[in-house]
Amino acid sequence: MSTIYLKRVLREPLVHFLALALLIFAGYGLLGVDTGDKPDTIVVTAPKIEQMATVFTKTWQRPPTAEELKGLIDDYVKEEILVRQALELGLDRDDTVVRRRLRQKMEFLNAADAETLTATDAELDAYLKANAATFEIAPMLAFQQVFLNPQRRGETLAQDAASVREALLTDPAMDPSLLGDPTLLPSDLPLSDKTSIGQTFGAEFVEVLDKIPAGQWTGPVNSGFGLHLIRVTERVPGRVPTLDEVRNAVAREWTNAKRKELEDQRFAELLKRYVVSIESPAGAGTDP
Numbered sequence: 001m002s003t004i005y006l007k008r009v010l011r012e013p014l015v016h017f018l019a020l021a022l023l024i025f026a027g028y029g030l031l032g033v034d035t036g037d038k039p040d041t042i043v044v045t046a047p048k049i050e051q052m053a054t055v056f057t058k059t060w061q062r063p064p065t066a067e068e069l070k071g072l073i074d075d076y077v078k079e080e081i082l083v084r085q086a087l088e089l090g091l092d093r094d095d096t097v098v099r100r101r102l103r104q105k106m107e108f109l110n111a112a113d114a115e116t117l118t119a120t121d122a123e124l125d126a127y128l129k130a131n132a133a134t135f136e137i138a139p140m141l142a143f144q145q146v147f148l149n150p151q152r153r154g155e156t157l158a159q160d161a162a163s164v165r166e167a168l169l170t171d172p173a174m175d176p177s178l179l180g181d182p183t184l185l186p187s188d189l190p191l192s193d194k195t196s197i198g199q200t201f202g203a204e205f206v207e208v209l210d211k212i213p214a215g216q217w218t219g220p221v222n223s224g225f226g227l228h229l230i231r232v233t234e235r236v237p238g239r240v241p242t243l244d245e246v247r248n249a250v251a252r253e254w255t256n257a258k259r260k261e262l263e264d265q266r267f268a269e270l271l272k273r274y275v276v277s278i279e280s281p282a283g284a285g286t287d288p
Contacts, residue, residue, distance in 0.1 A: 139238040146180035146229040161220040168217040
């Protein structure tokens, strides 16, 4: 039974890979790649080899061969040597791309710490109240409109608008769709926020609409399309939502704020290590 089990284990691909990795790792040791008796020692650790093999396997949907794995290790050693030589020569200095990348990595470390923070409900609720304007639900309104086309009405536009308005006021039960001119604009707009209304009818139209009392035909109101008789059917004021309504958004913004706070704190501590001297450019502060 033990012999059968041993044969089964020896057939496992993972066992083959580990054995291969150990052989290659040992070979590099014999060549002096990971010896510790020199200042410039490059250690290609077993976990690093396993990581390279795992990436290869995920990319190509198969484990690397012995030659491919050796190639991965050779490339890693080459990269490490060239990077060390570049740093020794100071090639990283005054390089915008390198500097930006290093800054991004430092900022990423700060961001990673912030991501581990978890806010309590009390903290989220306090943040919501302190930043109410950010999460406020915008006011909404619904209205009906009868459109009058200036190109079709011509000089009688103003007179026709007054006549239509009078008809609507005289007979509140009248169907507004029977009046006015054909248009692709909605005759009955459901509850919508001012931004979406403005995108359709224009910002000036929204400003006038916001002042119209609900329940009564008013107008005419100008838009980029022509004239409109308006009846506001419903108006819902803006409000600050409850935490349950916007919990995810508040949590996201709270985390962003904490990240910024941590970045500022850490940078302030780092800044204490340096004396910053800012020279004035030549000619600065002098009259031409």
